[in-house]
Every structure is written in C-alpha cells, then in structure tokens.
Amino acid sequence: MVVEQEPTEVDFDAIVIGGGVAGTVCAYQLAKESRSVLLIDRGAEVGSKNLSGGVFYCRVMEQAFPGFVEEAPVERVINRNCVSFLSPTSFVNIDYWDQRLSEPVNAVTVLRTKLDAWLCEQCENAGVVVMPGVRVDSLIMEGGQVVGVRAGEDELRAHVVVAADGVNSFLAQDAGIRAKEPTKHLAVGVKSVVKLPREVIEDRFNLTGNQGAAYAMVGDCTQSVAGGGFMYTNRDSISIGVVLRLDDLEAKGLTSSEVHDHFLAHPAIAPFLKDGELLEYGCHLTIEDGPAMVKHDLTRPGLVIIGDAAGFTLNTGLTIRGMDLAAASAIAAATAVIKALDANDFSQAAMDVYQQELDKSFVGADMKTYERAPAFLENSLMYEELGLLMSDVFHGVFNLDLTPRKHLLATARMAFKKSPIKVKQMVGIGLAAVRAL
Amino acid sequence: MAEFGSITERLDRNHFEPDEEESHIEVDQAAAKATGAGPLLVRICPAHVYSIQAHGSVGVTYQACLECGTCLAVAPPGTLRWHYPRGGLGVSYREG
Numbered sequence: 001m002v003v004e005q006e007p008t009e010v011d012f013d014a015i016v017i018g019g020g021v022a023g024t025v026c027a028y029q030l031a032k033e034s035r036s037v038l039l040i041d042r043g044a045e046v047g048s049k050n051l052s053g054g055v056f057y058c059r060v061m062e063q064a065f066p067g068f069v070e071e072a073p074v075e076r077v078i079n080r081n082c083v084s085f086l087s088p089t090s091f092v093n094i095d096y097w098d099q100r101l102s103e104p105v106n107a108v109t110v111l112r113t114k115l116d117a118w119l120c121e122q123c124e125n126a127g128v129v130v131m132p133g134v135r136v137d138s139l140i141m142e143g144g145q146v147v148g149v150r151a152g153e154d155e156l157r158a159h160v161v162v163a164a165d166g167v168n169s170f171l172a173q174d175a176g177i178r179a180k181e182p183t184k185h186l187a188v189g190v191k192s193v194v195k196l197p198r199e200v201i202e203d204r205f206n207l208t209g210n211q212g213a214a215y216a217m218v219g220d221c222t223q224s225v226a227g228g229g230f231m232y233t234n235r236d237s238i239s240i241g242v243v244l245r246l247d248d249l250e251a252k253g254l255t256s257s258e259v260h261d262h263f264l265a266h267p268a269i270a271p272f273l274k275d276g277e278l279l280e281y282g283c284h285l286t287i288e289d290g291p292a293m294v295k296h297d298l299t300r301p302g303l304v305i306i307g308d309a310a311g312f313t314l315n316t317g318l319t320i321r322g323m324d325l326a327a328a329s330a331i332a333a334a335t336a337v338i339k340a341l342d343a344n345d346f347s348q349a350a351m352d353v354y355q356q357e358l359d360k361s362f363v364g365a366d367m368k369t370y371e372r373a374p375a376f377l378e379n380s381l382m383y384e385e386l387g388l389l390m391s392d393v394f395h396g397v398f399n400l401d402l403t404p405r406k407h408l409l410a411t412a413r414m415a416f417k418k419s420p421i422k423v424k425q426m427v428g429i430g431l432a433a434v435r436a437l
Numbered sequence: 438m439a440e441f442g443s444i445t446e447r448l449d450r451n452h453f454e455p456d457e458e459e460s461h462i463e464v465d466q467a468a469a470k471a472t473g474a475g476p477l478l479v480r481i482c483p484a485h486v487y488s489i490q491a492h493g494s495v496g497v498t499y500q501a502c503l504e505c506g507t508c509l510a511v512a513p514p515g516t517l518r519w520h521y522p523r524g525g526l527g528v529s530y531r532e533g
Contacts, residue, residue: 044529049530051530112533113532114533132525133525135523186510188505237532246511250477255481257485260483280450282503283483283484283503
C-alpha cells in the first residue's frame with residue numbers, strides 16, 4: 001500500500017496577529033493575492049485596543065489602497081506643522097504652513113478606532129477571515145519552525161505567522177526574539193481627545209476646510225521629562241497629550257497623569273481647549289529608540305514580525321512616525337510571504353527575504369538615517385534649558401521696559417549668560433541636530 | 438483641567454468589559470516591598486490602576502487598566518505578572 005505524503009495540514013496560508021495598521025495592511029496584501037488569511041485581534045472589535053497620537057504620514061497607503069485619503073475615514077489633512085518650545089511662561093513656535101503638503105496629501109490626522117475599522121472592512125472585502133475577541137497565547141513551534149498559534153484550547157495552523165501584536169509583542173518574546181526592552185527605548189503616551197465644534201477648531205488653529213495643524217513640543221509640556229507634547233486637530237476634536245520616556249519619567253519621580261494635566265492646563269495651551277468636552281482619556285506604550293530596537297531578528301522559520309512589534313517607530317525630533325513604517329513593513333512582509341508560499345519554502349532563508357524587501361524600501365533606509373537621533377534627543381538640555389534660553393532671547397527683544405535697547409547680539413549674549421547652556425554647547429547642539437535628525 | 442474631573446471620572450466615559458473571573462495583573466507583594474516598586478507603579482500608570490493600601494501592600498484595580506504595558510516595562514524583575522486580558526475583555530477605545 002502506498003502511503004501518500006500528506007502536504008502539511010494548515011488551516012490558512014497565513015495567520016496575522018494584531019489588527020493595527022501593520023496587521024491589516026499585511027492581511028489585505030496577502031488576501032488580494034488570493035492567499036487564505038486569518039486576522040486575529042484580541043479586541044472585541046478589530047482596532048478597539050489601538051491608540052495613536054494621530055498623525056499618519058500616509059503616502060505609503062496609496063500603494064495598498066489607491067485613493068486612500070478620499071476613501072478612508074481620515075480626520076484632517078495636515079499642512080501646518082508647528083515645532084514649539086514651551087517654558088512655564090512662554091510658547092516659542094516655528095510655524096510652518098505649506099500648501100504643497102496637501103497637494104498631494106502628505107499627512108493626515110486619524111482616530112484609530114475609525115481608521116482600523118475601515119482597514120478591517122477592506123480586509124474582509126478582500127477575503128480575509130477576521131476573528132476579533134481572541135487573544136493569542138503563544139506560538140506553536142515544531143522543529144524550530146513556527147507552524148501556528150495557540151489561543152486558549154484552540155490551535156490554528158498556517159505556513160506563516162505574521163506577528164503584528166504591537167509594542168509589547170508577547171509573541172516576539174515567546175519566539176525568543178525580543179527580551180525585556182531597556183526603559184530608555186520606551187515612552188508612555190498619555191492622550192486626551194477633546195470635542196469642540198468644527199468651526200471653533202478652524203478659528204483657533206487658523207484652518208480652512210479639511211486642513212489641519214500638528215504641534216510637536218518640548219519643554220514644560222512634559223515638565224522637562226525627556227519626550228514631548230503633541231496637539232493635533234481632528235475634524236471636530238483635538239488630540240492632545242504627552243509622550244514620556246520611561247527612564248526619565250522614573251528618574252524625575254513625576255506622575256504620568258499629572259504631567260499630562262499640567263500640559264493641558266498650561267496658560268498657552270488651555271485656550272485651545274476652552275469649553276471642550278473630554279471624549280476619551282487613553283494611553284499607549286510607544287518606542288523612543290526604534291533604530292536600536294529593530295536590531296534584533298525580524299524573522300524565524302515560519303514567522304515574520306512587523307510594525308511596532310518589530311520596533312518600526314521613528315522619533316526624528318520633528319516628525320514622529322509609526323503608522324507609515326507599520327504599513328511599509330507590512331507590504332515588505334507580504335511580498336516575502338507570497339514568495340515563500342509560491343516556493344513552498346518557509347525556512348529562515350525564505351523569511352529573510354522580508355529583511356531584503358525592507359532594505360529596498362524607505363523603511364530600511366530611514367531606520368539607518370535616524371540611527372543617531374535618539375542619542376541626540378537624550379541631550380537633557382533640550383527639555384528645559386533650550387526653551388528658556390529661546391524665550392529669554394525673544395523676551396529681551398520684545399520687552400520694551402524703558403531701558404535702552406541693545407543689539408540682538410548683546411541681547412542673545414545676555415540670555416546665554418543667564419542660561420547654563422554655553423554658546424559653544426549651543427553650536428554643538430545645532431551641529432549635532434543637523435547631522436542626527 | 439479640573440473640568441475633565443479625576444482620572445476615575447474620566448475613565449468612566451470609556452467602555453470597559455471587565456473580566457469578572459480573573460485579574461490580568463498580579464503583584465508579588467513581597468518582591469514589591471523588597472524593591473520599593475509600589476510608589477513607582479502608582480506614579481507611572483496613567484490609569485491609576487495601582488494604589489498603596491493602608492497596610493503598605495500594592496492594590497490593583499485591574500478593571501481600569503488601559504492595557505498599555507508601561508507598568509510591566511518599569512517594574513523590577515519578579516514584582517509583576519502582567520499579560521493582556523482574555524480576548525474581547527478589557528478596554529475598548531471609541532476614539533483611539
């Protein structure tokens with residue numbers, strides 16, 4: 001009797017864990033190429049556990065969803081970027097408005113439960129089997145290969161498992177890929193969504209139509225904790241909050257919710273929120289040093305790790321990016337997985353095609369370019385003294401207190417005298433900034 | 438800021454489906470006491486899940502957890518067991 005060699009029994013070609021931007025984009029790409037895909041999310045609805053600051057540099061989404069900006073539930077098109085230094089008494093801004101940023105659209109604000117529900121719908125329409133409300137407990141390993149996932153009593157098998165389970169990625173830890181992350185690589189984001197009438201937002205932020213503004217701040221917004229504050233306009237709400245690097249938050253002995261409240265109550269910030277109604281208070285762990293984090297492996301035989309789970313986040317000081325890198329890593333992973341399925345080869349070498357695809361895209365390049373940004377942003381002068389120094393220079397210029405005026409150079413010199421930052425250091429910070437950021 | 442109320446009042450606006458059968462957070466009280474982890478957990482958690490009880494142990498209101506994982510990232514080794522709540526349970530954001 002001839003025993004026929006059974007092909008490996010699988011329930012799906014691929015199982016994707018986590019319904020964020022990375023997971024949904026990857027599942028969609030695979031289903032679009034007629035692969036059978038299961039998308040598992042632990043939320044009661046896909047996306048209900050997800051939270052972002054809210055600016056999505058969304059050009060990459062056109063690759064997966066042509067017409068993304070018109071079709072998807074995005075809030076506002078960001079064409080005004082403000083970089084701000086906040087001190088207890090001052091608010092110094094670089095205010096950059098540019099029509100070119102909306103032609104074509106470069107960035108949008110999003111609220112994740114709305115966006116992720118839409119992404120999930122696209123997945124379902126493309127044939128992805130979506131399974132919300134299920135927590136994956138562990139990976140199934142056989143002979144050094146990931147062959148499926150375990151959720152409670154259930155086992156589900158696939159040729160490839162895609163871990164898109166976010167910053168805490170218990171699955172990457174389960175696979176022995178990630179160890180406990182040093183606290184200086186991580187930050188906690190604490191965010192409020194404040195409802196205001198559309199016209200009020202447009203008036204307060206000087207906006208027209210669906211255009212929006214994004215503020216990135218350092219200084220008193222975090223009470224000098226390394227990290228920053230953000231304020232983004234949605235259609236009829238404002239997303240505002242702080243991002244606090246865990247090692248520094250711990251060292252300074254501050255309470256995360258109080259730092260958040262201190263920021264929202266700042267005399268330069270409170271007027272933006274006046275008479276607003278709190279829609280949601282939330283928080284999320286985020287990555288401060290993505291380039292350091294992604295240095296671990298991104299694959300095992302039968303496994304690829306994408307998005308935040310892999311460490312694809314960049315804080316360049318000016319732009320804070322996660323969702324675009326999540327989408328791009330998902331597209332790279334899908335390309336690799338399709339090749340692996342075609343060749344019926346799920347070995348380490350086959351999975352490593354993912355790394356090659358990343359290196360071909362802007363993700364690999366940008367992670368290298370901004371390798372030194374986190375070290376630059378560790379400079380503690382950034383979070384207190386720099387803002388004070390800038391406000392003292394401007395105060396010297398605008399405060400006509402009946403004393404005879406001095407030239408700008410002398411005014412700046414006086415501000416430097418008062419500040420612990422030396423001119424030489426300032427030049428150093430400037431040079432380091434243009435090189436690292 | 439007073440207008441938004443206490444953290445508890447703010448969280449009351451969120452939707453939670455608490456797991457009535459098991460807590461997804463467990464503090465090793467002896468280890469927490471030895472390492473002094475309690476006050477750190479209290480400060481760091483944006484949802485005020487942790488509290489110091491009258492007799493010095495660390496109280497856990499796991500039902501209010503926003504599932505960010507910050508406590509796990511900072512907790513000294515051995516003081517905290519923390520995983521995600523069971524599927525479908527815990528917080529559901531409505532804005533995100």
